[in-house]
Each structure stands twice: as C-alpha cells, then as structure tokens.
Amino acid sequence: MSAIFEELKQAVIDGDEDITAELSQKVLDEGINPVDAVQQGLIKGIEIVGEAWKAGEVFLPDVMMSAEAMKAGLALLEPEIAKLGISEGEAKGKIVLGTVAGDIHDIGKNITGAMFTAAGYKVFDLGTDIKPEAFIAKAQEVGADIIGASALLTTTMVGQKQIIEYLKENGLRDKFKVFVGGGPTSQAWADEIGADGWAETADDAVQLAGRVLAK
C-alpha cells in the first residue's frame, strides 16, 4: 500500500497533474485510506518541493506545478474523505485569496496561492475583480482563517480597506485575519487600514501566516 503513497509523492514532486489524478483515482478504486494518501503521498511531495525551492534547488514553475498536481489529487480524495466522515488531518490553515474589485492582475496572487498550498494550507482562490462581500461569503462558507486580498494598482488598493470595513460593519472583524499584498501596498498601508498582515513576497506571506495563526 505504501508503494502508491510513494508514487503519489513522486507525482507531486514531478508536478504531474495527470498522474497525480490517476493515482488518486486508484486510491479510491482500491479502497485505500484517502487520508493516508493525502498525508503520506500528496503532502509529503509538496513539502519536499517547498524545501527544495527555499534551498534554491528548484524554481517557481516547479512549485506551482506541484501545487496544481496536489490540487488535482485533493479534488478527488477530499469528497471521499468527507463522505467517510473522517478527519482529513490538520491543514495548517485555510486561506481565501483574491484580487480586489476593479483589479484584474493576478500573477502575484497566483504565486501566493501556490506557495500557501506548498506550505500545507488549504487555498480557496476566488480569482480577480472580487468584491468585499464575495471574499467574506467564501471565508464564512469554508471557515477560513485568513482572507488574502491582492491589489496591483494604487487606485484599487482601497478595495483592501473595504474588506476590513465590510467585516467591521457586519460584526465579523474578529472572525478572520486579513492579509493584504501587491505592488503598491506596504506595511504602512496595512497599518493604516488595520490589516492583520502584509508581506512583500509570497514566501514572506506564508511565514507571516505561520506566526499570526500560531498566536
């Protein structure tokens, strides 16, 4: 049984979405414990890639493709885990990500999503041009720990502030940590709007999440 976990791990390391999906389907077909497949296969693979990226041994496309492969596996295994009513094991946290209303730039957000996935977080990426209410609706639906809002334009940064205002108006401010990021943003801006976190790079954002959620 451990052979298939090893194969899953390798498929994630290779960033091979198709093989990861095939193997995950095999897990289901053969009645292998899906939680073990996630824990000993997918997550082990992504951890190795994450470490190799930090060490400068692999590059961003490697990490992002591994994250995609892992998602493909989870898409098959998670419904089964839910059906069996067993615990998936502890994800490090859940993060809802999106680019704010009026802004359709998403490269930075996509990189951030992949880095969080690689670090063992569950990422819900809403895409671009997302209104505050949509961020919050998703965060409530999935029980998110963090809402991550990206903006590339000085003219759309205000969308990050609106998320925090929306949370306050609806008495939800203490339910979620709000992280902001993107080219024109800064720690000063995060402080000004009362965000819980800001980071300049995706990797910094992951580190920060670890610290904030540990509190």
Place this chain on the structure above:
Amino acid sequence: MLPKYNILTEEQVQMIHDESIKILSEVGMEFEYEPAVEVFKKEGLKVEGRRVYFTKDFIEAKVKLAPSQFTLHARNPEHNLVCGGDNIIYMPGYGAPFIHEADGTRRKTTLQDYENFAKLAGASKNLHMTGGTMAEPQDIADEIRHLKMLYTSIKSSDKCFMGSAEGRERAEDSIEIASILFGGKDVIKEKPVLISLINSLTPLKYDERMLGALMAYAEAGQAVVIASLVMAGSTGPAAMAGTLALQNAEVLAGISLAESINPGTPVVYGSTSALSDMHSGSLSIGSPECALFISASAQLARFYGVPSRSGGGLNDSKIVDAQAGYESMMTLMAASVTGINFVLHTAGILQYFMAMSYEKFIMDDEMAGMLLHYLKGYHFDEDGLAYDVIAKVGPGGHFLTQKHTRKNHRREFRIAELSDRNAYDTWAKEKLDTNQRARRKWQEILANYVPPAVDAALDQKLQEFIAKRTQELM
C-alpha cells in the same frame, strides 16, 4: 547620429511578424470594452463575445496608416519634439508608488514628489520632456489626481507632458486641459500636444480603462504609446522569440484600433517586455533579456514604419548602488543605440518600476547626457579631423595651449556633471559616493529652479476648469 544597429536578421523580423499574425488570427485577443469591440465589428472582423480575431490584411493595412514620425508640441515651441526617425526623447520614470530615499528607506509618493520630478526634468539639459505620473500623488484623492498632475506639469515646466490613461473620462479631462492651454480642440487635433501610455493586459487582453483612454485620445488626434509588457515565463512563455511575437501581436492590435478610430493617429510602438525571475516570480527589468526585447522592439517598429518606445534606466536595485548603475546603463544604452525614439523611464526608476529615487534620477540624467554625446558620434569636418593642428604641434609637443583645443573641446568632449574625475586627495576630502553627490545635486537644482511662468489669463481658465471638475468628481 550613429547608425542604428539591428539584432535580428530581416528573415527573423519577418518570422516574428508572421507569428504575431498567426496569434492574432488564430488565438485572437480580448477587449474588455464594448465600444472597442464595436469598432472591430464594424471593420468586419470576426468577433466572439469580447474576443476579436484579426486578419493579416487588416493589421497590415491599419499599421500603414500610422505616421512614421510626428511632432509633439510644447508650451514653449523650443521644446517641440519630433518623435520618430533618428530622434531620441528622454524623460523621467512613470507610475511608481514609492520613493526610495538616499538611505534606502521607502515611503509613499506624493504630489510634492510629482512636482519635484517635473521641475528636475524641466531643469535638465538631457531630458526632453517632463513625462507623466513621475510619482503617483497618493496624498490626493484618486478621483482628481489626474487634474492635479496635469496642472502641476503645466506649472512646473514648458516642456511636453503626458495625459492620463486612466479611462475615457480622465483622458477627456486631459484633452480639455490641453485644449485650454493650447487654444482649442481643433488646434491640438492638428498639432498633437499630449502623448499617453496605453498598456495591454498581457497575455492578449486590453482592459476597459486603457481602451477608453486610447479611444478618447485617438478621436482627439492625440498621440498614444501602445505598449506591452510581457513577463517572459509568467505572463508570456519562457521563450524570447515567442515572447517577442506575443508582445508584437498585442501592440499591433492596439495600433490597429487607434488607426481604425482615426486614420493617421500618431502612435508609438511600445515595449517593456522583460522576464519573471524564476525563483521569486517578480519582474526583472535590469536584465540582458530586457535589453534584447528593447533592441528587437526598435527594429520591429522600424519594420512597421512607426516610432518606438522602450528602455530607460531600468534596473532591479533598491538604492543607488553599482547594480542600479550597471543595469540601467545596459538598458538605456540598448535603447539609445538600437534606435528607440521615446524613452520613458529614462530617469529615476529603481526596483522594477516600483520606486522612484531622486538620487537615481540625477545619476540617470548623467547617463542620458553621456549617451546623447555618444550618439552624436564623430565630427568629420576640418576641425574634427584637426590636421592643421596636428601638423603644427608636430612630434613631441602638446595640444593644451593650442587655439584649436580651446575652441573645440566643448564640442568634442562632454563635461561630466555627476561623475567624479578628481584625483584621490580631492575626492578624499569628503569621500562622497554617487548616491551622496546626487543627493546634494538634486537639492541644489530644486532650490535654484524657476519654472517658466504661465500666462495669467490662461492660468485662471485652467484653475476654473479644474475647480469645476473637482466639484463634479468629488
């Protein structure tokens, strides 16, 4: 002027063109603005939703309508600029949200920074115009930033400046302000005064803001830079030729829109394509790859018979240091020697367009001066060959006391303004590096600069218009 050097063969240029046409006809491009889609429909192109599929004939016919060069008119006609041909136009950086101070600290840009850069560009011998959004004035409400920026440009210098590209309404305000200053919309339609920066949203899209502005400027006969910034490896393929073809497709589509709206619209072929750093994903512009895109863009624009925009003092450094210097010189020199006509971001940029620096501005201004001198090349007249004085001094003498030397050295040599050419002991009195010397220099320039006055009656009209619009917009 030196001959422009080409990095691609004629066959390679043709291949890029063919690839771009293939992208435009088979993949198509998306235009997130209905009036733009309508223009293409009327032209008989195949449209599916927002996706437009171009044809070779359409693109080639439209690009032919664009002028090979045009004059951009300034408040002071001495500063009129010919964009195209052998001409080169240098100007400050554009759009950065941060200032990096001399000590490396970072802060938000303000309207005061915008004014300071307009004045520094106004005072410069090497920068031909003041540009636009030299620093985003984040202390001003977003709704009226464009009004404040335009007015500040007008008050700070009599050189050419840029219009707002933030959507149709702000473009129309820019046109209105320019027509007040220059005597009416008919006047500026004949003699363009504004040039604005229209960017694609790579890959293969244009957004509503940019399309609205493009259409307003084309209708008003104002010049537009149609630019694409492909980040090879993330918003484009990890392939230099493929990225060039992708960029070229986007620019051609934008030019075809401008020429469909108003045949003869002055356009500039723009590129700031570079790469995504494969470790962090961030843009990297101080790179040999960027220099390759700059060089090829100059050549492609020549192939299409339109002026080009690219390059600048581009770099990824955070402070005025050696990296800022060597990267910027590579990209500014690539732009200058390959024949780029309109060099946005010549002065001030740090960290892949994220920041402006006063010290970097002064260092880049020096580099611009060096390159303008380099581009002049040699003088092959009698004084330039200097046979008589060589014969007169003969073997073993020296030239320092010759009239020819005194008369010619100012034409033949450039006087360094920032570089330190002193002996060690002279330098060692203060031990100032480039960053510190530049800091001292920009402060002096600003302290001594007197902006050319605007006619009081015109100024009154401008202020009234801005006050009226401010009331409407706020």
